Structures are given as C-alpha cells and as structure tokens.
Amino acid sequence: MNSSGSGDFKELQATATATMKKxxxxxxxxxxxxxxxxxxxxxxxxxxxxxxxxxxxxxxxxxxxxxxxRPNLKSGCKFTLEEERTVIDMQARFGNKWARIATFLEGRTDNDVKNFWSTRQKRLAKLLQTPLPVRSPRKHRKETVCSQVPDSEDVLLQNLNSPSIEFIQFTKCYVNGKELDYI
DNA sequence: AAGTGATTCAACCGCCTGCGC
DNA sequence: AGCGCAGGCGGTTGAATCACT
CATH class of the missing domain: 1.10.10.60 (Homeodomain-like)
Structure with missing residues (x-):
C-alpha cells in the first residue's frame, strides 16, 4: 500500500499510460x-x-x-530525383540527421527521409550482395508520382566509389524503358 | 487464383536535450 | 545544482500492400 500523495499520483499516471490508445x-x-x-x-x-x-x-x-x-505534406508522393540528390548529399554532410535533412525538403518529414534512406540501404545492400542478379523490376506500384521520376538508384550508386558498383550501374539493360536484366 | 516473398510506411520505443521549478 | 517533465529525434518493428511465380 502506498499512502503518500506522490505515490497515488504515480499510480494514476501509470494507469493513465496503461489505458492510452495505441x-x-x-x-x-x-x-x-x-x-x-x-x-x-x-x-x-x-x-x-x-x-x-x-x-x-x-x-x-x-x-x-x-x-x-501537417499542411503541405507530400505524403504518398515518390521522392523526385532532385529530392533524392538532396538527401544523399545532406546525409553525406550531416550523417543520419533526418530531421535536419528534412528541413531542406519542402513537404517531407524526418520519417519520410528516414524510410527513404533505409529502403535505399536495403536495396543497395542486396545489389552488392548479389552480383549481376536477374532482377525483375516492380512495375506499377501504387506510387502517386509528383513528376516523372526515373529509377534513381543510379544517383545513389554514383555516390559510392566502388568500381563494382559502377559496373553494375552501367550494365543495366533497358528495353522500351523497362529494366530487364544486368548484362 | 492462390501462395509467397519483397517492399513500404505508419507508429512505437527509448534515449537525449532543454526548460522550469 | 539537481530533479522531473515534455518535446524532439533516430532506430526499429510489424501490418498492409504489391509483384511475381
């Protein structure tokens, strides 16, 4: 039993926290x-x-x-090439300071930037792990594209200095705009 | 058409910082 | 100076969605 006032308050707080909706x-x-x-x-x-x-x-x-x-958010909107360049540049400059990086991108949140970056990291890791993969692209994802955005994986890759990465970058094969394979 | 694996993204958790008392 | 609280931030997770077989 807790007879102190502060104890009661803490109990109330704990109860309130427990009943918080998630x-x-x-x-x-x-x-x-x-x-x-x-x-x-x-x-x-x-x-x-x-x-x-x-x-x-x-x-x-x-x-x-x-x-x-928040007003003016670009939610559900794919990152433009320009935005991606900014993120890559700013990440190199500031590190994982997503909130700071987000201030350079109108309508983007730190969460957007963070998610974008981790997705890219995963994709890149996979690319590097699997040399010359046969990779079928994901077409027609439900993206609401703000402007015409090419696959800008190249932009990310350009920022790395590995020769093998350059190789991958320049050996993508496109037919009618569709990425088919690596040569 | 159904199953499966990949991807995205909303939301939580825990730590840190700043501020008021 | 020290404590407690609120807000901010980065990391992580898990459900939903999608593409592919």
Whole structure:
C-alpha cells in the first residue's frame, strides 16, 4: 500500500499510460487533433491527453501531426530525383540527421527521409550482395508520382566509389524503358 | 487464383536535450 | 545544482500492400 500523495499520483499516471490508445489513428481522432491544433497551435501536446481530448500520449499526437496531418505534406508522393540528390548529399554532410535533412525538403518529414534512406540501404545492400542478379523490376506500384521520376538508384550508386558498383550501374539493360536484366 | 516473398510506411520505443521549478 | 517533465529525434518493428511465380 502506498499512502503518500506522490505515490497515488504515480499510480494514476501509470494507469493513465496503461489505458492510452495505441496503433493506427482513426479519421475521428485525426479530426479531433486537427481541431485542437487549429485552436491552440501545434504545441502543448501533452494537454491533448490531460484535457481528455484524446486517449493518446502527447508524443503520439505530435508524431501524427508532424508526419501526416501537417499542411503541405507530400505524403504518398515518390521522392523526385532532385529530392533524392538532396538527401544523399545532406546525409553525406550531416550523417543520419533526418530531421535536419528534412528541413531542406519542402513537404517531407524526418520519417519520410528516414524510410527513404533505409529502403535505399536495403536495396543497395542486396545489389552488392548479389552480383549481376536477374532482377525483375516492380512495375506499377501504387506510387502517386509528383513528376516523372526515373529509377534513381543510379544517383545513389554514383555516390559510392566502388568500381563494382559502377559496373553494375552501367550494365543495366533497358528495353522500351523497362529494366530487364544486368548484362 | 492462390501462395509467397519483397517492399513500404505508419507508429512505437527509448534515449537525449532543454526548460522550469 | 539537481530533479522531473515534455518535446524532439533516430532506430526499429510489424501490418498492409504489391509483384511475381
């Protein structure tokens, strides 16, 4: 038994944390959050929870706003060649400072940049691991492309100094714009 | 058409930092 | 000066989606 006031408070806090909702956001929740930000601005995130607007932590609210609800976001939009160049350049300059890198990209979040980078890293690792693979491209993915974007894997590869990488880069075979194989 | 593996991305976790008391 | 809290950030995970066989 804890008879101290501070103990009670901690218990309450623990209970509140335990009842916090997690997982995907609903349209309803998004609306509540949007309304809150409209009225109060994007700040005091923890008061969203403490005032009973949403059963979400302040952190969760902030993340949702920053990554999905903020105006002018290019969500669902493939990175353009220019954006990819910027990410590669900035990553070389600053390291994995995604939030910082994201400030150079209009409408992109640190999460976008982070996801983009890790996807590229995986793909690159696979490329290097598997010399001269027969690789069928993924066509027609549900990308909502902002502008005509070529496969810019080359851009990433250009930033590495391995001769084998250059070899891979220049031995892609395209027929009618479709990447078929490595020669 | 169904099964399987690859890929994407939303969201969580844990650590760090800054600020107020 | 030290403590506690909130916010920010990077790393990671897992569900959803997609392409291929």
């Amino acid at each position: 997982g995907p956001w609903t349209a309803e929740e998004d609306k509540v959050l949007m309304d809150y930000v409209k009225k109060n601005g994007p700040r005091d995130w923890s008061s969203i929870q403490s005032n009973g607007f949403l059963p979400r932590t302040g952190k969760s609210c902030r993340l949702r706003w920053v990554n999905k609800l």
